[in-house]
Amino acid sequence: MQMFNYLLSYLINNVFILMIGMLGVYVLTGLTGMFSMGQAAFMAVGGYTAAMLAKFLHWPLIATLPASVLMGALFGLLIGLPAVRLRRDYVAIVSLGFGEALVAFLNNSASLTGGALGLTDIPKYTNEYIIIGALVLIIAFIWNFKKSRFGRQCIAIKSDELAAASMGINVARVKLLVFVLAGAISALGGCLYVHTTTYLDSSAFGWDQSSMWIIMVFFGGINSLTGSIFAGIILGLIPEILRFSNELRIVIYCLLVLFIVNFRPEGLFGTVEWDMRTIRRGIGKLSGRIKAVRARKDVK
Amino acid sequence: MNYYIQLLVNGISTGAVYAIIAVGWALIFSILKFSNFAHGGTMVCSAYAGMLLTRLVGANLPLVLVISALFGGLVNVGVEFISFHRLRQSSKQVLLYFVSSITMGLLLQNIVALKFSGIFYSFPNFFPVRFLNWGGITFDVADITMLCIAAVSIAALVTVLRRTRVGISIRALSMDLGATSLMGVNVNFVVLTTFFVAGALAAIAGVFVGVRTILSPQMGTLYTVKGFMVCVIGGLGSLSGALWAAILLGLVETFLTALIGAGLAPVGTFLFMLVFLILRPQGIAGQFVTDKA
Numbered sequence: 001m002q003m004f005n006y007l008l009s010y011l012i013n014n015v016f017i018l019m020i021g022m023l024g025v026y027v028l029t030g031l032t033g034m035f036s037m038g039q040a041a042f043m044a045v046g047g048y049t050a051a052m053l054a055k056f057l058h059w060p061l062i063a064t065l066p067a068s069v070l071m072g073a074l075f076g077l078l079i080g081l082p083a084v085r086l087r088r089d090y091v092a093i094v095s096l097g098f099g100e101a102l103v104a105f106l107n108n109s110a111s112l113t114g115g116a117l118g119l120t121d122i123p124k125y126t127n128e129y130i131i132i133g134a135l136v137l138i139i140a141f142i143w144n145f146k147k148s149r150f151g152r153q154c155i156a157i158k159s160d161e162l163a164a165a166s167m168g169i170n171v172a173r174v175k176l177l178v179f180v181l182a183g184a185i186s187a188l189g190g191c192l193y194v195h196t197t198t199y200l201d202s203s204a205f206g207w208d209q210s211s212m213w214i215i216m217v218f219f220g221g222i223n224s225l226t227g228s229i230f231a232g233i234i235l236g237l238i239p240e241i242l243r244f245s246n247e248l249r250i251v252i253y254c255l256l257v258l259f260i261v262n263f264r265p266e267g268l269f270g271t272v273e274w275d276m277r278t279i280r281r282g283i284g285k286l287s288g289r290i291k292a293v294r295a296r297k298d299v300k
Numbered sequence: 301m302n303y304y305i306q307l308l309v310n311g312i313s314t315g316a317v318y319a320i321i322a323v324g325w326a327l328i329f330s331i332l333k334f335s336n337f338a339h340g341g342t343m344v345c346s347a348y349a350g351m352l353l354t355r356l357v358g359a360n361l362p363l364v365l366v367i368s369a370l371f372g373g374l375v376n377v378g379v380e381f382i383s384f385h386r387l388r389q390s391s392k393q394v395l396l397y398f399v400s401s402i403t404m405g406l407l408l409q410n411i412v413a414l415k416f417s418g419i420f421y422s423f424p425n426f427f428p429v430r431f432l433n434w435g436g437i438t439f440d441v442a443d444i445t446m447l448c449i450a451a452v453s454i455a456a457l458v459t460v461l462r463r464t465r466v467g468i469s470i471r472a473l474s475m476d477l478g479a480t481s482l483m484g485v486n487v488n489f490v491v492l493t494t495f496f497v498a499g500a501l502a503a504i505a506g507v508f509v510g511v512r513t514i515l516s517p518q519m520g521t522l523y524t525v526k527g528f529m530v531c532v533i534g535g536l537g538s539l540s541g542a543l544w545a546a547i548l549l550g551l552v553e554t555f556l557t558a559l560i561g562a563g564l565a566p567v568g569t570f571l572f573m574l575v576f577l578i579l580r581p582q583g584i585a586g587q588f589v590t591d592k593a
Contacts, residue, residue, distance in 0.1 A: 029395075033395065035395075035398060082574055082577070082578055085578070086577055086578075086581055087581065089335075089394075089536075090532065090577060090581070092398075092528075093528055093529060093532050093573070093577075094574065094577070096525060096528070097525075097529065097569075097570040097573055097574070098570065100525060100566050100570065101566050101567040101569075101570035104563060104564060104565075104566035104567055105564065105567050107563060108561070108563035108564050207521050207525070208406075208521070211402050211406065214398075214399065214402065215399065215402075215403060218395070218399045245414075247410045247413040247414045247417060248410075248414060250406055250407075250410040251407060251410045251411060251414065253403075253406075254403045254404070254406050254407035254410070255407065257399065257403045258382060258383060258400065258403055258404065258407070261383070261387070261396055261399060261400045261403070262382075262386045262387070265387070265390070265393070265396050
């Protein structure tokens with residue numbers, strides 16, 4: 001029971017918060033097909049904004065949250081503007097360079113950000129309910145976003161940019177919007193992260209975290225939001241249950257992913273969403289099969 | 301004045317390391333039309349293999365270079381088998397190549413980290429005299445040796461590509477896969493050879509990084525980033541472009557480090573790259589390779 005309680009709090013305080021950051025990658029990579037290799041840097045943007053406002057200016061959560069989301073969106077705009085004009089694989093390198101540059105910058109402006117030592121004593125504003133509430137809100141938002149006109153345009157761009165443009169989709173504008181949106185979502189995750197851990201240093205937001213998110217999104221199925229969420233929970237919880245060292249954890253992740261890439265290239269769930277319709281259809285199929293088996297028995 | 305010449309020398313020798321990495325990277329890009337992000341992983345593995353060799357049998361520099369290069373080549377052949385072989389046959393989806401190679405790189409790096417993290421290792425000093433003073437400018441003997449070996453190995457690579465049968469097949473493969481296989485070239489063999497050569501180059505770079513500084517498993521990530529940057533600046537898939545871009549990036553980094561400090565230099569490098577890409581998105585070489593992305 002104690003183990004269960006511990007795991008539950010770990011799930012909420014660590015896995016769920018990092019998952020909010022991952023959802024930014026989902027919007028960018030899963031829906032629009034742009035590789036962001038520096039998405040964790042946006043989480044750092046949100047985190048540092050919230051931490052400094054709360055620590056030095058004593059702002060409450062109700063003010064730091066919008067401030068960090070705004071900063072995330074602003075940085076998304078700044079990075080997105082050059083990135084959407086370049087070729088698609090250059091997005092990867094621009095975001096990658098941005099991530100590395102931001103971490104270097106944070107480490108070197110020690111008077112403000114605490115440098116490599118990090119910031120401590122950040123007010124703890126969050127509790128489990130706030131985190132779950134935020135996660136549910138964001139998932140609902142992305143769920144509806146995916147089904148909206150914009151979301152469909154994103155998926156069209158991902159499948160074929162040229163075809164999408166010839167259908168009258170303003171590719172650069174949609175891409176920029178997605179960049180801003182992904183930045184804002186990841187920054188929100190960063191804000192909740194600092195107010196939960198009350199401690200912040202730049203090493204948590206490097207390339208490793210960003211590529212881990214890409215792995216999670218891919219693992220769950222690249223188009224499937226529920227798949228990504230599922231992958232985020234499983235890949236987040238397994239190492240805590242089995243108590244691996246960090247290196248061993250990554251080795252096992254990598255083996256899993258390589259296996260999936262080779263033998264199930266569309267990811268665990270593929271493009272299937274586990275919404276009510278799929279579940280109902282699955283139940284329908286199952287009951288149909290049971291009926292068929294029964295009917296065969298009756299004939300015998 | 302001497303100071304700037306000194307910076308120039310240091311910049312070029314930093315560029316030489318990037319050049320060896322980037323040339324192997326460009327070689328693979330030219331035939332696969334996709335970047336192999338596991339390059340840094342191969343580099344780390346073979347650098348640690350070379351380090352173990354010096355610890356266990358006390359090997360000297362040439363021996364370490366040769367054996368690490370062989371080892372790196374074999375590791376890279378393994379990388380091809382595990383992360384690209386099935387994909388090349390079945391899928392054209394760019395995301396898969398991307399995820400597959402990133403994962404492979406992380407895997408190699410963390411296998412090394414499992415065994416060696418926590419303690420920093422370095423190569424023993426191979427040179428009886430480490431620094432030479434010549435007209436007020438100090439030369440690091442390691443840097444000079446490295447520069448020479450880099451030049452020799454790149455020259456050797458270019459000769460192989462120009463003159464030999466395998467080289468011609470590699471170049472043909474970079475133009476058209478289907479036509480090349482119709483000409484009776486064993487495509488799989490050529491791809492594996494290319495991976496072997498790129499791995500050997502990565503291993504040489506890894507040993508040099510180890511000789512110049514210290515070894516850590518994380519250097520794989522760092523040099524993957526650098527290699528990718530250099531290749532993009534040079535124009536993806538172009539060997540000569542990668543060469544020039546490597547020297548350029550080495551110089552820019554060295555001068556930035558001298559001007560604004562090692563900590564902030566990555567910010568400057570990033571801005572440099574961004575401006576460069578906006579002004580000349582096709583890279584130095586200028587050939588616009590239509591890749592799968």
